[in-house]
Amino acid sequence: MKKLRDSDIKEMFSRSSGPGGQHVNKVSTAVTLRHVPTGLSVTVSDSRSQAMNRETARRRLLRKINEAAEAKKLAQLAEASRERRRKAKRSRGTKVKLVESKRRRSETKKMRGKVA
Numbered sequence: 001m002k003k004l005r006d007s008d009i010k011e012m013f014s015r016s017s018g019p020g021g022q023h024v025n026k027v028s029t030a031v032t033l034r035h036v037p038t039g040l041s042v043t044v045s046d047s048r049s050q051a052m053n054r055e056t057a058r059r060r061l062l063r064k065i066n067e068a069a070e071a072k073k074l075a076q077l078a079e080a081s082r083e084r085r086r087k088a089k090r091s092r093g094t095k096v097k098l099v100e101s102k103r104r105r106s107e108t109k110k111m112r113g114k115v116a
Contacts, residue, residue: 004062010034011054016045023048033057040064 013028023029030045031053042064044057090098 004035004058004065008036009058009061010036013050016048016053018045029053031057033061035061035065038065038068040068 010033012032012034014030014032015025015028016030027050029048029050030043031050032041032043033054034041040061042057042061044053044060046056047053
């Protein structure tokens with residue numbers, strides 16, 4: 001797991017909604033963190049405390065970034081595997097079957113000619 005640099009994160013605060021009474025209506029407790037390099041963002045308004053929401057948002061953002069990195073890594077591995085299979089040489093038996101089916105197809109097409 002990587003660490004988050006403060007310079008890579010943009011913080012925004014807004015008023016929360018839901019339970020909490022006058023406190024959430026007057027104080028900006030909802031925290032939105034945006035990771036600038038990846039463009040991923042997380043909004044947390046679970047608690048009445050801005051500090052707790054900020055901490056929770058950092059953990060969720062870090063988890064989201066790591067999941068995105070893992071997904072990207074898996075996609076690259078899958079692409080490499082597809083490319084490897086695409087470039088693989090055909091076995092001798094497969095080549096023989098392919099040539100034989102082409103020969104049979106050719107014979108079928110020759111039979112379509114005009115009757116003299």
